[in-house]
């Protein structure tokens with residue numbers, strides 16, 4: 187089972203997309219993040235390539251501030267009818283919160299603002315997952331990074347696009363060789379029992395995780411920074427305004443999220 191992410195960017199030429207998708211035939215999940223404007227033709231070409239692989243689940247995340255309204259409309263009208271693997275299209279920076287369906291695809295509009303990859307990793311009750319597969323993964327592996335490989339907007343291969351460390355570049359390295367790399371696999375093996383605070387939390391087996399933003403950047407097994415839950419008190423607080431975490435927010439350059 188492979189989870190796979192790609193950030194579309196003008197810096198990734200068509201040849202890179204072809205190489206990426208064609209060189210890996212065992213895709214299970216793809217998340218396509220549209221944080222920059224892109225033509226409908228390019229999107230459709232990407233999905234035509236994806237369709238030839240054994241994908242079962244595709245999500246599309248769009249920042250409506252960055253992508254033309256006409257392109258978004260076309261994506262929502264064409265893709266659900268052409269690519270049944272697309273289960274969800276989530277559009278941020280909208281005028282209203284709304285969930286609707288086009289064919290079998292859920293289209294969620296959200297007023298929430300995002301700041302590219304910096305907005306990923308927030309943990310709250312709405313992203314808890316209760317099903318056998320995610321329970322199995324959370325018990326044994328990392329609930330975000332297990333079997334996931336990401337390509338950032340410049341083509342660097344990483345555990346996740348928000349991380350600094352890379353394991354090569356798509357023009358020089360194959361995804362298969364990266365996935366076999368023992369160092370690459372380290373984060374995917376950190377489960378909630380290894381993580382401070384989370385190991386005592388009642389939500390640990392239904393919660394997702396984040397290793398890109400942690401409360402102590404020097405300790406990769408510290409609690410996710412973007413979780414405001416205190417399992418010892420049973421209370422949720424706003425992690426963005428936690429005074430004890432302001433220097434960590436600064437470390438990750440996340441202070442701008444306070445304004446969104």
Ligand code: SF4
Pocket residue numbers: 306307308330331346347348349395396397398399
């Ligand atoms: S590690 Fe954090 S930032 Fe990276 S994909 Fe997972 S939740 Fe998002």
Ligand code: SF4
Pocket residue numbers: 309378383384385387388389390393394395409410413414415416417
């Ligand atoms: S403390 Fe850990 S397990 Fe509990 S909700 Fe927060 S991130 Fe999830």
